[in-house]
Amino acid sequence: MEDATPTKVTLVDIARMAGVGVGTASRALSNAKNVAPATRARVLQVAEANHYVVSPEASRLAKGNTGRVALVVPHLSRWFFGSVVEGLDSVLRGADLDVLLYHVGDVRDRHEFFERLPARRKVDAVVVVGFQVEDIERARLETLGVHIVAAGGQTAAYPSVHIDDRIASRQAVDHLVHLGHKRIAMLEAVDPDQPHLPSTRSPGYHDALAAAGIAIDPTLVVSAPWGGEDGAASMSRLLGHPDPPTGVFAHSDEVALGAVRTLRRAGLEPGRDVSVVGIDDHPLAALSDLTTVRQRPAEQGVLAGRLLLDLLDGKAPTEASTTVPTELVVRGSTAPPRRP
Amino acid sequence: MEDATPTKVTLVDIARMAGVGVGTASRALSNAKNVAPATRARVLQVAEANHYVVSPEASRLAKGNTGRVALVVPHLSRWFFGSVVEGLDSVLRGADLDVLLYHVGDVRDRHEFFERLPARRKVDAVVVVGFQVEDIERARLETLGVHIVAAGGQTAAYPSVHIDDRIASRQAVDHLVHLGHKRIAMLEAVDPDQPHLPSTRSPGYHDALAAAGIAIDPTLVVSAPWGGEDGAASMSRLLGHPDPPTGVFAHSDEVALGAVRTLRRAGLEPGRDVSVVGIDDHPLAALSDLTTVRQRPAEQGVLAGRLLLDLLDGKAPTEASTTVPTELVVRGSTAPPRRP
DNA sequence: GAAGGTGTTGGAAACGCTTCCAGTTGGGAA
DNA sequence: TTCCCAACTGGAAGCGTTTCCAACACCTTC
CATH class of the missing domain: 1.10.260.40 (lambda repressor-like DNA-binding domains)
Incomplete structure (x- = not known):
């Protein structure tokens, strides 16, 4: 040159x-x-x-404006979050907005983000990706005086795009019920950074069991941090149960895959001996023949991006909150119980 | 308020x-x-x-400066890329630089990025994450007149941080050799967007076989796009081979997991009937008991970030190119061949 | 007591754009 | 022909900083 x-x-x-x-x-x-x-x-x-x-x-x-949007994202290396960001990025870039990334890995990062607000004066809007904003944080965020949107999370305070966790879980558990399972466990995941928040996917589990007339057995519900290893550990605990479950509903595919490993190591074949269902339809779920409830994070990102553009254009969004439908994807990890 | x-x-x-x-x-x-x-x-x-x-x-x-850095990333939703970005983000944020994200999903995005160079005049540096920059693209990039660093990729033209693909593959294949395997297949992955680029992980495969005095059987090498489903398909082809392999080296964990699914569906147990080894140590590799060669993308991101800071400070980096070591992680998917 | 620092200060001049305001032009209406 | 209006145009006044420079005070040091 x-x-x-x-x-x-x-x-x-x-x-x-x-x-x-x-x-x-x-x-x-x-x-x-x-x-x-x-x-x-x-x-x-x-x-x-x-x-x-x-x-x-x-x-x-x-x-006077910045032409930039901030994305606040907790776990970028996870499929769900990365996909939401991909979706957001595509529509924001289409509108010639620049995307400023703020990765908040753990509580420390997060506190620091809301304390210092490094995005201050640098962006026209903030998108909160996949986590719940706490009240104190919300107050801080508001001082930015910019539009705020939530993508892939159930933060009621802002316009948002997300799935209905209650329905998604219900779809998963209903599937097990229809297969004839009576003893259905749940592997709950809690965010170690927000341990006080209730599981958003338990209500659907309760709904489904109640609708089927199955009494809830609290000993079949185990909580652990989000993650495959934790799922594996939870499953181990369930295997020690005097009357173990024949079906397992896991908070997410990653947790479910942990459970699958435990089953295999115990000489049990998922689908044949114990049914397992997750939520997400992670790309590797298909590779593991895992039955799951599909959510489309990239699409959630796209919709959240459009929502944001509307807000920036001054058009009040048609709906403050959009729910993206989920669907059951049946694979090999679920089947009727062995002894019905 | x-x-x-x-x-x-x-x-x-x-x-x-x-x-x-x-x-x-x-x-x-x-x-x-x-x-x-x-x-x-x-x-x-x-x-x-x-x-x-x-x-x-x-x-x-x-x-006169911008205080911003652009990250050009192809597949954000994949663990590897997301992790590299996490690492980069943490050190750049520590230096009070803002991170501008440019996701280039496919060829179209990519062409557009290099054509329009939306980052022009907006950043002090560009980090290219996990892909090879072609010559024409390089010329365009250079017109930005800013520092350029490659993270997690083998772009020789810029200061970079990456693993040694040749050594990593060698570690994987050596492992199979040491277990006693003679018929070792390779599942090559090609980037559909850059089909002309040679596989970076084949040389190590050749090295290992040559060192073991095993003749290369070209029919045991199958190429397919990067991805689990493609890995599964490639494995299917290998199963139809008249003299099928007892060991399989896959370009990545995702490809390997595809192969594992094919094996299972064929009634074969990975590790017992056929050994499979991948590269990455994807979090789900552990959940699938997959033997693999671990690379640490987040660390690569961190190092690339530091490298960049040095460049911005005017300190010539001690080394223009850093290689991060990889290590074999033995799990259940590999074992000595059934009939040695 | 004069000369020369040193540390501190205020203000003006960039930085490179957008936008407002006043001016110019040309064409159509009266 | 005269007048008016619309379409265009040039330039100045911001936008909110940083930085350079001149000015000043107060000490030292001969």
């Missing part, structure tokens, strides 16, 4: 070269009205020829 | 309220030297009381 100079050409230069005033040059480039077509063409051509690009800082400073 | 006004207080206001000039106020806030301690304290206190925050746009405009 010959143009070693990192192109330090400004609007003034372009204007001069095109033989117009800066005002006109600016209007031409931002395709505003009141510019003669010929003039605009000339300016555009000169700009093109000189690889001119507006200085975002100057532009933003002058017009 | 009473302060409903989104705090439109500027440096000038602060200066006036503190009874100092704007210059002094600026110096005090940016803790530069040549400010009397008392004066600084006063300014800081006034700023604090009024929830003053500098306008990044104005600040950047005046000082």
